[in-house]
Amino acid sequence: MGLRDVAREAYREALPALAASVVGGLVAGVVLGEMQAELQAVPGLLVFVPALLATRGNVYGSFGARVSTGLHQGLVEPRVRAGDARLRRAATAALLNGVCASVFAAALAVVVLRALDSPVASAGVMLAIALLAGVLSGIALTAVVVVVVFAGYRRGHNPDALVGPIVTTTGDVFGVLFLLLSVRAVLAAVGLLGGGA
């Protein structure tokens, strides 16, 4: 294959998945745009956003790749109802690691911002937001990855080609959406308890 053919094929193969993830990214951007009040109410929140979004991709991308390999190897049965023990353990591990990374990112953000003398919300608020956002988006993403990979596999698609675009597209949207929900929930709880953020 010549240079031109290679370039043309690579371009054609990548464009649909990239275009889909662009749509997802823009939706996530709209949610972030709607979060201006929350970003101002919780200083340091924006610092934590890239780590939260990347964790989604790193953890659930790898979970999806694992499930897809398991399907290819016949280790996992492509039915959600089967309640496969391997699948449950892989999902538990993904959720656990994802939440760990989210909470770690929030803790580190607080430490670094304090060291830099930058404004940052209290550690309790940041950690509560990270925990809640990590758990909620983790559950949603686990469900989406399993359902879409199984459905795609049963319809004869290669799950390997599905995982990347699904995780990047839904990961950004769910990541920001559940972050917004978590921030609102935590701020409401803080308000009820009468404590200052």
Place this chain on the structure above:
Amino acid sequence: MSTEWSVRAITRAMLPVLLVLTVVELGSGLVLGSFEERLLASPSLLVLVPVTIGTAGNLGSILAARLSTAFHLGTLSFSPRDDVLMGNALATVALAVTLFPAVGLGAWTLAELLGATTLSPVTVAAIALAAGVALAVLAVAVTLAATYAAYRFSLDPDDVVIPVVTNVCDVLGVVVLFAVVIVFT
């Protein structure tokens, strides 16, 4: 192959890398935090943030996956005359040139629907295009370097290159966006 499907084995394989990547991502968060006021002042720029980061990482990971497959098939050589290498690099830049103006206009339109925008659509599209092209070139450079390093250290590029490239491109996405916003506004 019997990869262990236990929570402990998966966590042991994943968590250390994950925590390192989280530290890298926090670096990009700090850059983002440093121009927070400017982002809050221009809603279209705030809307641009996730899509720029994500698309930069995706461009890198798609290139990395393709190079890694070519590498496993033995059809890749690290030479500027290599058609697979140059063709994929060219496609990455072409994808950025196609997608990013649309990304900019999309971000501006959505920000306009959400409320008042402060920048013109042409400015936002130009910011997106400039950031996108710079990012595509950087994504190519990072991917080639990471794939070459994996090859030199006899690591499987499938395991290491994609996470490294995706996360480095995430950070570069924010840094480039920051630089372009300063130049254009």
